Amino acid sequence: MSAPRILMQRALDRPADSWTLAAYEAAGGYGAVRKALDMDPGAIIDEVKKSGLRGRGGAGFPTGTKWSFIPREIDKPKYLVCNSDESEPGTFKDRWLLERDPHAVIEGMMIAAAAIGCRLMFNYFRGEFSYPAKRFMAAVEEAYAKGYLGKGIFGSDYDLELVTHVGAGAYICGEETGLIESLEGKKGMPRNKPPFPAIEGLFRSPTVINNTETLAVVPWILEHGGDAYAQYGPEKSHGTKLWSASGPIRNSGVYELEMGYDLMTFLEEDLGGLLDGFGLKGIIPGGSSVPVMTPEECRGARLDYEGLRERGSLVGSGGFIVIGDNVSAVQCLLNLAHFYAHESCGQCTPCREGCGWIQQLMHKILEGHGTQRDLEQVLRISDNMAGKTICALADAMAWPAVAFVKKYPEEFAELLTGPVDLDAIRAAVGRVDHILPKAS
Amino acid sequence: MSQDASRRVDEIIARYPRKLAAMLPVLWEVQRENGWISPEAMEWVAARLECSPSAVQSVVTFYTMLDDRPVGKWKLQVCRTLSCELMGARRIIDHLRERLGIEPGETTADGMFTLQEVECLASCGTGPMMQVNLKFCENLTPERIDALLDELRGREPEWDDVEPLIYERPTAEEYLAMLPRSIEPAESAG
Numbered sequence A: 001m002s003a004p005r006i007l008m009q010r011a012l013d014r015p016a017d018s019w020t021l022a023a024y025e026a027a028g029g030y031g032a033v034r035k036a037l038d039m040d041p042g043a044i045i046d047e048v049k050k051s052g053l054r055g056r057g058g059a060g061f062p063t064g065t066k067w068s069f070i071p072r073e074i075d076k077p078k079y080l081v082c083n084s085d086e087s088e089p090g091t092f093k094d095r096w097l098l099e100r101d102p103h104a105v106i107e108g109m110m111i112a113a114a115a116i117g118c119r120l121m122f123n124y125f126r127g128e129f130s131y132p133a134k135r136f137m138a139a140v141e142e143a144y145a146k147g148y149l150g151k152g153i154f155g156s157d158y159d160l161e162l163v164t165h166v167g168a169g170a171y172i173c174g175e176e177t178g179l180i181e182s183l184e185g186k187k188g189m190p191r192n193k194p195p196f197p198a199i200e201g202l203f204r205s206p207t208v209i210n211n212t213e214t215l216a217v218v219p220w221i222l223e224h225g226g227d228a229y230a231q232y233g234p235e236k237s238h239g240t241k242l243w244s245a246s247g248p249i250r251n252s253g254v255y256e257l258e259m260g261y262d263l264m265t266f267l268e269e270d271l272g273g274l275l276d277g278f279g280l281k282g283i284i285p286g287g288s289s290v291p292v293m294t295p296e297e298c299r300g301a302r303l304d305y306e307g308l309r310e311r312g313s314l315v316g317s318g319g320f321i322v323i324g325d326n327v328s329a330v331q332c333l334l335n336l337a338h339f340y341a342h343e344s345c346g347q348c349t350p351c352r353e354g355c356g357w358i359q360q361l362m363h364k365i366l367e368g369h370g371t372q373r374d375l376e377q378v379l380r381i382s383d384n385m386a387g388k389t390i391c392a393l394a395d396a397m398a399w400p401a402v403a404f405v406k407k408y409p410e411e412f413a414e415l416l417t418g419p420v421d422l423d424a425i426r427a428a429v430g431r432v433d434h435i436l437p438k439a440s
Numbered sequence B: 001m002s003q004d005a006s007r008r009v010d011e012i013i014a015r016y017p018r019k020l021a022a023m024l025p026v027l028w029e030v031q032r033e034n035g036w037i038s039p040e041a042m043e044w045v046a047a048r049l050e051c052s053p054s055a056v057q058s059v060v061t062f063y064t065m066l067d068d069r070p071v072g073k074w075k076l077q078v079c080r081t082l083s084c085e086l087m088g089a090r091r092i093i094d095h096l097r098e099r100l101g102i103e104p105g106e107t108t109a110d111g112m113f114t115l116q117e118v119e120c121l122a123s124c125g126t127g128p129m130m131q132v133n134l135k136f137c138e139n140l141t142p143e144r145i146d147a148l149l150d151e152l153r154g155r156e157p158e159w160d161d162v163e164p165l166i167y168e169r170p171t172a173e174e175y176l177a178m179l180p181r182s183i184e185p186a187e188s189a190g
Helices: A009-013 A021-026 A031-037 A041-051 A063-068 A093-100 A102-116 A130-145 A176-183 A212-224 A226-230 A263-270 A305-310 A329-343 A349-366 A372-383 A393-407 A409-415 A422-435 B003-014 B019-034 B039-049 B053-062 B082-086 B089-100 B142-153 B172-178
Strands: A079-084 A120-125 A161-166 A207-211 A240-246 A253-258 A280-284 A319-324 B074-079 B113-118 B130-132 B135-138
Touching (some): A009 A093, A021 A102, A031 A102, A031 A212, A041 A102, A041 A212, A041 A226, A079 A176, A079 A212, A093 A130, A102 A130, A102 A207, A102 A212, A120 A176, A176 A207, A212 A226, A212 A240, A253 A263, A329 A349, A329 B082, A349 A372, A393 A422, B003 B019, B019 B053, B039 B053, B074 B089, B082 B089, B089 B113
Parallel strands (some): A120 A161, A240 A319, B074 B113
Antiparallel strands (some): B074 B130
């Protein structure tokens, strides 16, 4: 059975005013939260667990399970935070939803709040999202005016407030504990875990943080049931997912695909293939932090959590970056190293120094002054970063570094000065590629 | 700070369970009012949020959008991250350097433009792109940049001007004109 566009159809049907309350309600909006308010919180969580929904921000953690970690009987407020910090290079799907269907995000937040017993929730926008935040705040005002937010929502005795919080430019604030620090008014430096946010999160209270897309799909699940959602996609990757497609392709943009969709069909049919004059070098399927795939690895790959792992990569945030044959792998890695060096928050030495060293070495290699020792040094540094820091930013640098060298060793070798032994480079990759994601 | 801004700051603080949490929205108010965040403004914010001025300064310097020094009337922030670079961001940055006669990080002598390179702005399908103050301008080409600069010179910035300006997607030929056919080592590689 092929899945409907659970997230995008509403907005595609009414391009002129899909973001308004009138449009959302005409499509049945705010029916699911009414239903949820009559349910036991445990029953809401069970429905989401049944759906198999996994977090769409990058880590893919089961959403219902995350909600169930919030302690029921505790004398502290509980907080829900929607993570609209969308900053993973290659990703622009949350922006699409926030601009075109903000009420779906609000309703999803309300349902999550009801499930965990939260009375004050936040939507954290990246600072550059002035326009999505403006659309969202207008939608929040509409919801307050109708009594859907505020005191006694929908005539119940449940008070629920929503604060829109706009950041100020920092990739690391998309990491959930970095986001918490930022929302508390500090530098967005991630916290050591445990304690996990479900126990001590925002203001040291139990907190759930979910990605925007994850929350936007929750009303559909409540309305149609978890089983209805779970019927789409393969066994461990249920439902649909938004993919942001960029690079030299004919039809760039946001797409909603049923989990398990064939990667090459997506590239050649939905995206229309590459622009005239470009050949395919590789694809980064899940945002810049996940390993790049060669054309051979792309053929026959399935776009879902297990399918991409089998090919050595990840769904991540669904930032589908198509790389043409007009750029070198070395240039791509230098570009990403510049990004991670700029965005490292600086509190962990392996990440703060490692990202910068990789950037400098890649620059040296691209300029034609690098030696084989320099390239092997990049690999050793990556091995000393992955899994050795408070958050995953170091891994997000180390994975692309090792993956680009592993998959395009000739392109690196070509630029090196002095004696070059391709087999020795491959052997050096072999000593560190255990850090890359493996099939589960 | 004007009385209006001061009142808005009070309203902002009231939204949060703790005063310190109002830090970023309050700093946005200050930047909106003054164009940048001066050491005196940081002390003012610290007093309102009951924290130390150094706590405010650490935040201002951590986030890329908060300016701890004056910037031009128009702040042009060009995305330089992978998807935009694949589509010609480098050409856009070079074009702006030539047109404005400044390097990234600098402001024109007349105080009209500040040029900055920034990281991914979540407009990857419509790159190359830049943010002009708080407004996204997407699917850029050198010709569009020229027209845009002329237009910006003739008007005043408005804080609420945030609706994106999204041009038609460039053609394959236009992209190819912006992209080196192959990115080989720079000339200095000899």
